[in-house]
Amino acid sequence: MPSFSHFFQTLIDTKDVFLKAMLLTLQLTVVSILIGIIIGLFFALLKISKIKILEYISDAYVYLVRGTPLIVQIFILYFGISGIFLLPDFWAASLALALHNGAYISEIFRGAIQAVDNGQMEAGRSLGMTKSLTLRRIILPQAFRRALPPLGNQFIIGLKDSSLAAFISMNELFNVATTLGSNNFDEMTYLLIVAVYYLVLVALLTFIVSRFERRLALSDR
Amino acid sequence: MVANMGLNRKILLIFSMIMICFLSACAEKDKLADGSELINKDEFVFAASGEFKPFSYMNDDLTMSGFDIEVGKALAEEMGLKPVPKRIKFKGIVEGVKTGRADAAVASHTINSQRSKHVSFTTPYYYSGPQIFTRPDSEIKTTDDLAGKEVAVAKGSTYAEIASEYTDKVKTYDSDVTALQALSTGRHDAVITDFVTGKNAAKEGFDIKEQQLIERSEQAIVLPQDNPNLLKRVNEALEQLRQDGTLSRISMEYFGEDITKKPE
Numbered sequence: 062m063p064s065f066s067h068f069f070q071t072l073i074d075t076k077d078v079f080l081k082a083m084l085l086t087l088q089l090t091v092v093s094i095l096i097g098i099i100i101g102l103f104f105a106l107l108k109i110s111k112i113k114i115l116e117y118i119s120d121a122y123v124y125l126v127r128g129t130p131l132i133v134q135i136f137i138l139y140f141g142i143s144g145i146f147l148l149p150d151f152w153a154a155s156l157a158l159a160l161h162n163g164a165y166i167s168e169i170f171r172g173a174i175q176a177v178d179n180g181q182m183e184a185g186r187s188l189g190m191t192k193s194l195t196l197r198r199i200i201l202p203q204a205f206r207r208a209l210p211p212l213g214n215q216f217i218i219g220l221k222d223s224s225l226a227a228f229i230s231m232n233e234l235f236n237v238a239t240t241l242g243s244n245n246f247d248e249m250t251y252l253l254i255v256a257v258y259y260l261v262l263v264a265l266l267t268f269i270v271s272r273f274e275r276r277l278a279l280s281d282r
Numbered sequence: 283m284v285a286n287m288g289l290n291r292k293i294l295l296i297f298s299m300i301m302i303c304f305l306s307a308c309a310e311k312d313k314l315a316d317g318s319e320l321i322n323k324d325e326f327v328f329a330a331s332g333e334f335k336p337f338s339y340m341n342d343d344l345t346m347s348g349f350d351i352e353v354g355k356a357l358a359e360e361m362g363l364k365p366v367p368k369r370i371k372f373k374g375i376v377e378g379v380k381t382g383r384a385d386a387a388v389a390s391h392t393i394n395s396q397r398s399k400h401v402s403f404t405t406p407y408y409y410s411g412p413q414i415f416t417r418p419d420s421e422i423k424t425t426d427d428l429a430g431k432e433v434a435v436a437k438g439s440t441y442a443e444i445a446s447e448y449t450d451k452v453k454t455y456d457s458d459v460t461a462l463q464a465l466s467t468g469r470h471d472a473v474i475t476d477f478v479t480g481k482n483a484a485k486e487g488f489d490i491k492e493q494q495l496i497e498r499s500e501q502a503i504v505l506p507q508d509n510p511n512l513l514k515r516v517n518e519a520l521e522q523l524r525q526d527g528t529l530s531r532i533s534m535e536y537f538g539e540d541i542t543k544k545p546e
Contacts, residue, residue, distance in 0.1 A: 140377050140383075150383070230371065240332075243460070244340060
C-alpha cells in the first residue's frame with residue numbers, strides 16, 4: 062500500500078489530467094442517462110400499450126440488452142456498425158451505454174406505471190379525459206415519483222459502467238488511472254485515486270437525486 | 283388502447299429525431315482528388331497501442347510517444363496532412379483499421395499471411411525479430427529448450443503463434459511490457475517478444491536476459507484493403523523518408539542503431 066503522503070502528493074500532482082478525464086466520464090454518464098431515460102420511457106410505453114406487436118418489440122429489446130454483456134454491446138457499436146456509418150468514438154460509447162441503461166430504465170418505468178392504482182385511470186376517464194391525457198397528467202407524474210429511487214440507483218450503476226469505455230480507448234477516469242499506473246509502475250496509488258474521483262461523483266449524483274425526491278415528495282403532504 | 287398512440291407517436295417523433303442527430307453526427311470518409319479516402323480530409327489518423335515501449339507509449343499527460351508515433355508523424359507531414367495518433371488496444375487495431383476507426387496503423391505489425399487476408403501492408407519500415415527472453419539464471423537458451431515450459435506473450439501478436447510451435451503452455455497478456463514485467467517478477471519461464479522491446483525493458487531495469495533470436499521479421503504499416511490509393515500514397519511517402527534519411531534518424535534517436543535498413 063502506498064503511504065498517505067505519497068498518495069496525496071500524487072492526487073494533487075495528477076489533478077489536471079484526472080479532472081479532464083472526470084469531465085469525459087461525466088459527459089458519457091449524463092448523455093447516456095438522458096438518452097437512456099427517453100429510450101426507457103419509450104419502451105415502457107410500448108410495453109403497456111396493450112398492442113401485442115409493440116409489446117413484443119419492447120420485450121425483444123429488453124431481452125437483447127439484458128441478455129448480453131455491456132462490454133459486448135460497446136464493442137459491437139464501436140466496430141460492428143461502422144461498416145454502415147462511422148459512429149464517432151464518443152457516440153459509440155455513449156449510445157451503447159444509453160441502450161444498456163435504457164433497457165433497465167424501461168423496466169423501472171413499467172413497474173412504476175403499473176404500480177399506480179387502476180382507479181386513477183378510471184377516475185381520469187370518468188372526468189372526461191382521454192386515455193393519453195390521463196396517462197400524461199395523472200399516471201406518469203405519480204409513476205415518476207415512484208420510479209425515482211430505483212432510477213437513482215440505475216444512474217449510479219450507469220456512472221460506474223462508463224468505465225468500460227476504457228476498452229475502446231476513451232480517456233475517461235478508469236483508463237487514465239490504469240495508463241498512469243502502468244507508466245509509473247505504481248498501479249495501486251492510481252487505483253485509489255480514481256476510486257476517490259468515483260466516490261465524489263457518486264456523492265454528487267446521490268445528492269441531486271435526493272433533492273429531486275424531496276421536491277416531488279412535497280405533493281404528498 | 284388506441285388513445286395512447288397520440289402520446290406514443292410524439293415520443294416516437296422525439297426518438298427518431300435523436301436518431302437523425304446521431305446519423306448526421308457520424309461522417310462518411312472524405313474522398314480526396316487522387317481517389318484515396320481519409321476520415322478527415324486534412325488529417326492522417328494512425329493507430330498505435332500505446333503499450334509497446336519504446337515503439338509506442340503513453341506520456342503522463344496522455345499524449346503518445348515512441349518510434350512508431352514519430353514515423354507516423356513524419357509520414358503525415360510528408361503527405362501534407364495533420365498527424366493524429368490514436369490509441370487503440372493492440373488486439374483491436376486491425377479491426378479498427380478495417381472499420382474506419384483509423385486511416386492506418388503504425389503499430390509495429392509484423393507482415394504475415396493471416397493478416398494480409400484482412401488488411402494491406404506497406405513496404406517494411408523496420409526490421410526486427412522475435413527473441414526469447416528469460417530471467418538471468420534460466421537454463422533456456424534456444425527454442426529447443428522451450429518444450430513444456432511456460433511462455434508469456436502479448437495478446438493478438440504474432441509471437442503467440444511462434445510460442446505455440448515450441449510449447450503447449452502459452453500465457454497471454456494485454457501487452458508485451460506486462461508479459462516482461464511478469465517474467466521479471468518470477469512468473470513464467472520465458473517471454474517471446476520483439477528484440478528491441480526486450481532489450482529496452484532490460485535497460486529499464488527488468489531482471490531479464492536475452493537469448494536466441496528466433497527469426498527475422500518485417501514490420502509494416504497497416505491499411506484497409508479498400509483504399510488502394512492511400513496505400514500508394516503512404517508507400518511513396520515512406521520511400522521518400524527512407525531516401526532522405528528521416529527513418530534512419532528516428533531509429534538512431536530511439537535505439538542508437540538503424541533498424542530501418544534491411545539486414546544483409
